[in-house]
Amino acid sequence: MSVLVTGGAGYIGSHMVLELLDAGEKPLVLDNLSTGFAWAVPEGVPLIIGDFGDEALVTKLIAEHGITAIIHFAAKIVVPESVSDPLGYYENNTAKARNLIACAVKCGVQHFIFSSTAAVYGEPKANPVTESEPLLPVSPYGRSKLMVEWMLEDTSRAHDLRHVVLRYFNVAGADPKGRTGQSTPNATHLIKVAVQAALGHRKGMEVFSTDYPTPDGSCLRDYIQVTDLVRAHMDALRYLRQGGDSLTCNCGYAKGYSVLDVIGVVKKVSGVDFPVTLSGRRPGDPAAIVASNTRVREKLGWTPLFDDLPTIVKQALDWERRLHNRLTQSNGVKK
Numbered sequence: 518m519s520v521l522v523t524g525g526a527g528y529i530g531s532h533m534v535l536e537l538l539d540a541g542e543k544p545l546v547l548d549n550l551s552t553g554f555a556w557a558v559p560e561g562v563p564l565i566i567g568d569f570g571d572e573a574l575v576t577k578l579i580a581e582h583g584i585t586a587i588i589h590f591a592a593k594i595v596v597p598e599s600v601s602d603p604l605g606y607y608e609n610n611t612a613k614a615r616n617l618i619a620c621a622v623k624c625g626v627q628h629f630i631f632s633s634t635a636a637v638y639g640e641p642k643a644n645p646v647t648e649s650e651p652l653l654p655v656s657p658y659g660r661s662k663l664m665v666e667w668m669l670e671d672t673s674r675a676h677d678l679r680h681v682v683l684r685y686f687n688v689a690g691a692d693p694k695g696r697t698g699q700s701t702p703n704a705t706h707l708i709k710v711a712v713q714a715a716l717g718h719r720k721g722m723e724v725f726s727t728d729y730p731t732p733d734g735s736c737l738r739d740y741i742q743v744t745d746l747v748r749a750h751m752d753a754l755r756y757l758r759q760g761g762d763s764l765t766c767n768c769g770y771a772k773g774y775s776v777l778d779v780i781g782v783v784k785k786v787s788g789v790d791f792p793v794t795l796s797g798r799r800p801g802d803p804a805a806i807v808a809s810n811t812r813v814r815e816k817l818g819w820t821p822l823f824d825d826l827p828t829i830v831k832q833a834l835d836w837e838r839r840l841h842n843r844l845t846q847s848n849g850v851k852k
Contacts (some may be wrong), residue, residue, distance in 0.1 A: 661826075748819065
């Protein structure tokens, strides 16, 4: 029995592969390497370079490797980019996911775990937001993910495919053992950008407005450490294997930090007072969104281990240093 991990060479996917290996599972990675890295896949884990929307390829992999579960991470994830390129997001995130789900049904895969997003809520009226709140995404990114949730819901009613949808809040940090982390050079994750600024890999960073209806005017978010997040996927896999019904859960810590809060912690942990400039609002950014995590705790038995912002920031700093050393030879030429 093997577990197919789409996007397993990327940030969250590579952590998932490590978690599966640590649990004695047999992961198989499918990634087109558009944002992932072959070196992020551990030695001995099969890496197939290809598109998760390629039905012929996915069907072949399921048959050849005895795939019994799919954990689907591969997606475009940049909210402002989705506003300028909605069709690209609907093609990649939605249409190709339809093909992947169709392969699961055709080949008899019964367990499917989907990487969704808090963006499906849009601008929630109250925080922490529960899974039963209205789904009103304000960006094509959020809509592209919500459509996949709907497809899974409908498909699970018609076929023997049970699924868990995990709605991520803001993912941050790195593997505590230093094996992998956020490695995309131009990633837009706040903590990634801030630690790059602290280490001098950027000339500073921007804050996109301080006129939101939050305590300090900057956007408020719930930051979940990446290893805690993939542990929720392992809990979901066990839940499905034990016969659990299809389920949707938030993944967050039920508390929020503002952009300015996060920058302050990065400056304190790094000891660097890097420059910060103020810019206008970005399209598609809600003012505040914080997870209710009651359901994921009660239904999946999930318990976070790294719910501490300074610890998350230190992990991100340590990984950024390792990554910089990896990518830069002594003569300054990238490998």
